[in-house]
Amino acid sequence: MAEEFKGIVDRYGRPIAKAALKVEQAAPTGSGVRRHDALHPAAGLTPGRLAGILRASIDNDPESYLALAEDMEERDPHYAGVLGVRKRQVSGLEITVEAAGEDAASVEHADLVREVIERDGFEDELFDILDAVGKGFSCTEIIWDTSEGQWRPKRLAWRDPRWFVFDQVDGETPLLRDAGQNVPLNPYQWIYHSAKVKSGLPIRGGIARAVAWTFLFKSFTIKDWAIFCEAYGQPLRLGKYDAGASEKDKQILLDAVSNIGVDYAAIVPASMAVEFIKADISGSHGLYKERADWLDQQTSKVVLGQTGTTDAIAGGYAVGKTHDGVREDIEKADGRQIAATLNRDLTRPTVDLNFGPQKKYPRILIGRPEQVDIKSLVDNVTKLVPLGLKVGMSTMRDRIGLPDPAKGEELLVPPKGPAPTDPPDDNPPPPLKPGETEQTVHSTAGTGTRDAIERSTDAMLADWEPLVSPIVAGLDAEIAAASSVADVKALLSKRFAGLDAAALTELLARSAFAALLAGQVDDTL
Numbered sequence: 001m002a003e004e005f006k007g008i009v010d011r012y013g014r015p016i017a018k019a020a021l022k023v024e025q026a027a028p029t030g031s032g033v034r035r036h037d038a039l040h041p042a043a044g045l046t047p048g049r050l051a052g053i054l055r056a057s058i059d060n061d062p063e064s065y066l067a068l069a070e071d072m073e074e075r076d077p078h079y080a081g082v083l084g085v086r087k088r089q090v091s092g093l094e095i096t097v098e099a100a101g102e103d104a105a106s107v108e109h110a111d112l113v114r115e116v117i118e119r120d121g122f123e124d125e126l127f128d129i130l131d132a133v134g135k136g137f138s139c140t141e142i143i144w145d146t147s148e149g150q151w152r153p154k155r156l157a158w159r160d161p162r163w164f165v166f167d168q169v170d171g172e173t174p175l176l177r178d179a180g181q182n183v184p185l186n187p188y189q190w191i192y193h194s195a196k197v198k199s200g201l202p203i204r205g206g207i208a209r210a211v212a213w214t215f216l217f218k219s220f221t222i223k224d225w226a227i228f229c230e231a232y233g234q235p236l237r238l239g240k241y242d243a244g245a246s247e248k249d250k251q252i253l254l255d256a257v258s259n260i261g262v263d264y265a266a267i268v269p270a271s272m273a274v275e276f277i278k279a280d281i282s283g284s285h286g287l288y289k290e291r292a293d294w295l296d297q298q299t300s301k302v303v304l305g306q307t308g309t310t311d312a313i314a315g316g317y318a319v320g321k322t323h324d325g326v327r328e329d330i331e332k333a334d335g336r337q338i339a340a341t342l343n344r345d346l347t348r349p350t351v352d353l354n355f356g357p358q359k360k361y362p363r364i365l366i367g368r369p370e371q372v373d374i375k376s377l378v379d380n381v382t383k384l385v386p387l388g389l390k391v392g393m394s395t396m397r398d399r400i401g402l403p404d405p406a407k408g409e410e411l412l413v414p415p416k417g418p419a420p421t422d423p424p425d426d427n428p429p430p431p432l433k434p435g436e437t438e439q440t441v442h443s444t445a446g447t448g449t450r451d452a453i454e455r456s457t458d459a460m461l462a463d464w465e466p467l468v469s470p471i472v473a474g475l476d477a478e479i480a481a482a483s484s485v486a487d488v489k490a491l492l493s494k495r496f497a498g499l500d501a502a503a504l505t506e507l508l509a510r511s512a513f514a515a516l517l518a519g520q521v522d523d524t525l
Contacts, residue, residue, distance in 0.1 A: 008352050010187035011344065016353075020186045021144050021151075026159045026176055033177045034163050039064065042071035042219075050216055054209065060168050062203050066161045069135045069208035072215050078296045079211055082303040083134050089326045090334040091126040093366050100360035109351050110362040116153055116350055117364065128158035129338065132195035135161050136206030139174055140191040142346070144353075151353035153346065156191065171201045188349040193341040196333070210302050218295040225288035305330045335366040342366075374400050380485070388480030389488060471495050 008016045028034050041053060041064050050068075057065035073080045095117055099110035116122075125140070132138040138161060145154035165182055167173035174192055175182035185192065194202040239253040300307045305327030326334075342364045351361055377399060381391055397404060405411055475495065482488045 008188075008357055012187070014187045016188050017186070021189055021353075022146060024141060024143065024157070025186050025189060026139075026141055026163060032179060034160070036160065039067035039162075040071055041068045042075055042215075045216055045219065047216065050212060054212065057203050058201070060165055062165065063162045065203070065209075066135055068212065069206065072208060072211065073134065076215055076218065076299075079215065079299050079303070082300050083207065086303055086326050086330070086334070087127050087130040087133060089331060090130060090338065090366070091123050093331070093335055094369055096365045098363045098365055100358070100362055105355070106360070106362070109355060109358065112354060113347050113350060113362050113364065116346070119153075122156075125156040125158075126338065128156070129191060129193050129341070130195075130334070131158065131161070132193045132206070133197065133334065134206050134208045136197070136204065136209070137161065137164075137174065137192070137194045137202040139164055139176075139185070140193070142189055142191060142349070144189075151350065153350065166201070166203060171203070174202075188353065191341060191345040193338065193345075196337055207303055211299050214295045214298050218292055221288055221291045221295070225292070228288065332367060339364050339366040372399055372401075384485060384488065387488070388476055388478075389482060389485065390480065 010016065026034060028036060041049070045068075053064045053068055056062070073083065097110050097114045097117070100106040129138050129140050139159050141157045141159055142153050143155040143157055145152045163177050164174050165177060167175060172194075174185060176185060195205060197205050197207055199205075239257040241250060241253050245253075297307045343361070347364055348361050351358055381389070381396065385391060472495075475491075478491055479488055482491060
């Protein structure tokens with residue numbers, strides 16, 4: 001038995017053989033089934049043939065269907081364009097790696113995965129893996145580099161999907177066609193991605209299956225349109241000869257008229273004439289364009305989820321502003337699916353082969369960065385930090401998109417200047433009376449008299465302090481120890497639960513009644 005990695009098995013429980021990982025399992029061959037020969041089932045495609053190809057793909061003979069999917073990308077510029085947009089948009093999304101923990105080992109594992117995905121060409125390899133969007137699945141072989149005693153993915157090699165079939169029992173397990181038999185894929189050597197465009201078997205899940213019929217009908221439309229234009233797009237060339245012309249003269253005239261449409265030059269005897277009749281096309285010739293455009297729109301809906309950025313429609317600019325090439329929900333789903341595949345078939349093998357099996361593994365995340373309302377974030381932090389909320393400076397920089405300053409870099413600082421001071425008061429306030437506070441005195445500053453409402457306010461402020469003091473006692477320290485806004489909210493909710501609401505309600509009611517009486521009688525000091 002080949003040497004195996006001790007304790008390492010794949011998700012199916014199969015042991016990993018070192019020797020097998022060092023040899024390409026599906027390298028192309030000059031003979032056999034793994035040839036790069038070309039099949040073109042799109043040539044002369046009819047509804048009957050298409051139905052047969054689709055049925056055969058379900059019956060474990062997908063080669064013609066997969067060749068047709070390739071043909072469609074080459075023959076239909078619109079389909080090739082929108083499918084390329086979908087794959088490029090997802091492969092160009094931001095890729096991050098999240099460590100499994102804060103310990104040194106977890107950080108080291110995450111750094112290794114980052115090293116793998118930061119290789120030159122990884123984005124193109126990701127584009128190849130996304131071939132599954134059109135065909136339903138893709139199989140990418142990992143070419144391992146062990147030159148320095150370490151296991152690093154040197155290359156992720158796209159393999160022609162025609163070289164694979166599916167297990168006839170479950171219809172989901174990919175098998176490699178090899179010398180007349182179907183063999184399982186070696187564990188830790190393959191990235192198998194099944195795009196969930198629709199639920200069902202992988203061979204029925206690709207976009208190409210849905211687009212095949214619009215491709216067929218559009219090919220008929222384009223062919224008829226070309227024939228129509230060839231027949232009616234050029235002016236009619238009418239040759240005229242005399243009644244006594246010989247058969248030879250007639251043939252000369254016919255050849256001349258025929259060659260004018262190709263060579264734009266001809267000679268005829270003086271006794272003959274060539275007349276050009278203007279091609280005024282009438283009828284429903286616009287039907288061909290309208291039908292082709294409508295079929296293209298259906299393709300755009302299937303591939304991109306929208307038509308606003310691909311087809312000229314009314315309000316195209318305004319509609320296009322709501323779409324970014326690929327509809328947002330489709331983009332998120334593609335990113336989530338490809339990330340899950342990479343975590344299963346690339347992250348885990350890379351970590352296991354270099355560090356051994358782990359309980360937790362780093363995670364690859366693919367998607368647009370979270371949109372942050374920077375103004376609201378800064379406003380909230382500015383208000384909560386004085387209350388004791390602890391916020392890391394590095395965390396804030398990450399949230400607002402600013403890098404950490406480099407060592408020795410010139411920093412922005414608040415402008416220097418004297419702290420603002422209040423002008424000297426020529427009339428210092430009088431000493432506080434019994435029951436007065438600075439707050440109550442300040443609220444009546446600038447007035448010559450103090451009415452009953454103000455006196456009631458003074459009394460209420462003096463009475464509510466004993467009620468509220470248990471609530472605020474030690475609050476600043478607890479807020480300072482909180483780790484998040486949610487913790488502060490929970491703390492405040494718990495504190496207010498102990499407030500004597502009945503006493504405070506009675507105090508407010510008496511104060512309001514006193515203020516009402518004062519207003520009625522205009523009571524002042």
